[in-house]
Amino acid sequence: MNSFGRLFRVTIFGESHGKGVGISVDGCPGGVPLSEADFSADIERRRAGKPGTTPRAEKDIPNIMNGVFEGTTTGAPIMIQFYNADTDPSSYDNIRNTPRPGHSDYAAYRKHGGYNDYRGGGHFSGRITVGIVAAGVVARKLLGDMKITAQVLEAGGEKDAVAAAVAAQREMVPVGALVEVRVEGVPAGLGEPFFDSVEAVLSHLMFSVPGVKGIEFGTGFACAKMRGSQFNDPFVHIDGTTRTNHSGGINGGITNGNPIVFRVAVRPTSSIGMVQDTVNLKTGEPDVLEVRGRHDACIGLRFPPILESMTAIGLADLLAMSRATNATTQKPR
Numbered sequence: 001m002n003s004f005g006r007l008f009r010v011t012i013f014g015e016s017h018g019k020g021v022g023i024s025v026d027g028c029p030g031g032v033p034l035s036e037a038d039f040s041a042d043i044e045r046r047r048a049g050k051p052g053t054t055p056r057a058e059k060d061i062p063n064i065m066n067g068v069f070e071g072t073t074t075g076a077p078i079m080i081q082f083y084n085a086d087t088d089p090s091s092y093d094n095i096r097n098t099p100r101p102g103h104s105d106y107a108a109y110r111k112h113g114g115y116n117d118y119r120g121g122g123h124f125s126g127r128i129t130v131g132i133v134a135a136g137v138v139a140r141k142l143l144g145d146m147k148i149t150a151q152v153l154e155a156g157g158e159k160d161a162v163a164a165a166v167a168a169q170r171e172m173v174p175v176g177a178l179v180e181v182r183v184e185g186v187p188a189g190l191g192e193p194f195f196d197s198v199e200a201v202l203s204h205l206m207f208s209v210p211g212v213k214g215i216e217f218g219t220g221f222a223c224a225k226m227r228g229s230q231f232n233d234p235f236v237h238i239d240g241t242t243r244t245n246h247s248g249g250i251n252g253g254i255t256n257g258n259p260i261v262f263r264v265a266v267r268p269t270s271s272i273g274m275v276q277d278t279v280n281l282k283t284g285e286p287d288v289l290e291v292r293g294r295h296d297a298c299i300g301l302r303f304p305p306i307l308e309s310m311t312a313i314g315l316a317d318l319l320a321m322s323r324a325t326n327a328t329t330q331k332p333r
């Protein structure tokens with residue numbers, strides 16, 4: 001559904017070519033300083049228009065509609081809305097009946113009986129992730145000393161991600177990317193196994209971002225080739241610090257006090273600049289499609305603030321749950 005979180009809960013709404021997009025945040029305590037200016041830095045980092053990204057130029061001005069009074073949160077739901085201005089629905093006329101291979105067009109058409117807003121991918125567009133970034137700004141304010149950073153490790157298999165994205169834009173064939181997220185200063189004891197293990201919560205959030213196709217924590221899939229003597233992280237301090245961090249800061253679904261580390265695989269977008277085989281939804285016959293519109297050549301370049309925000313949302317919820325169950329405030333006996 002479009003809501004996530006048990007105690008820190010976000011609800012996302014909007015479409016690429018509708019009037020606007022946004023998010024509502026419930027569970028933020030009152031008394032947290034919050035203003036529109038707080039969103040600028042992260043929204044700027046997510047913004048399109050840089051090399052390798054779509055030329056669609058949205059102003060992305062956040063409007064705090066509710067939940068803030070005299071500069072601080074009130075404890076009521078906070079709704080942050082962004083208007084869409086730079087829309088061009090005519091470029092998407094052709095995908096109405098000839099869906100883009102690999103995009104959400106066909107699946108959404110089947111799920112919603114053809115009533116889905118196909119313009120720019122509608123609710124499946126990366127456009128709505130600006131709301132995620134806004135909620136992330138609120139979430140980060142609740143995380144104390146935790147510091148979340150994400151960086152693009154490679155794009156299209158190349159270490160120079162920007163050069164790879166620029167080449168992809170020139171050739172009109174998008175490339176995928178690998179993005180690493182790290183959280184420093186994580187207290188031990190966060191996580192609510194069985195079903196709300198830290199990996200489960202973060203993976204749920206990461207896979208909610210359009211275009212994410214894989215995630216691995218710590219050493220990740222490489223662990224399948226390792227021996228236990230190589231994989232185990234030896235303890236070096238009573239605070240839980242370990243010499244290595246193959247587990248990515250999580251054991252038993254609970255943070256162990258070491259940095260949380262995970263990597264996310266981002267696909268190349270489906271909107272490629274060549275004629276593709278598709279099917280015509282009106283005639284039922286094979287057809288061809290030439291994608292128009294403005295697209296990102298490497299969406300991965302825009303992912304760091306989005307993934308950081310998703311991580312912040314998950315950790316804010318886990319922190320609230322942990323306080324509710326008293327788990328991290330208990331001294332070991």
Ligand SMILES: Cc1cc2nc3c(=O)[nH]c(=O)nc-3n(C[C@H](O)[C@H](O)[C@H](O)COP(=O)(O)O)c2cc1C
Binds near residue numbers: 125209296
């Ligand atoms: C910030 C962002 C920007 C995106 N830009 C585009 C784009 O320009 N063109 C495109 O085809 N897909 C784009 N996507 C990806 C699609 O939204 C996504 O591939 C589609 O919804 C299908 O979902 P899936 O890839 O998770 O299966 C973008 C995603 C994000 C998060």
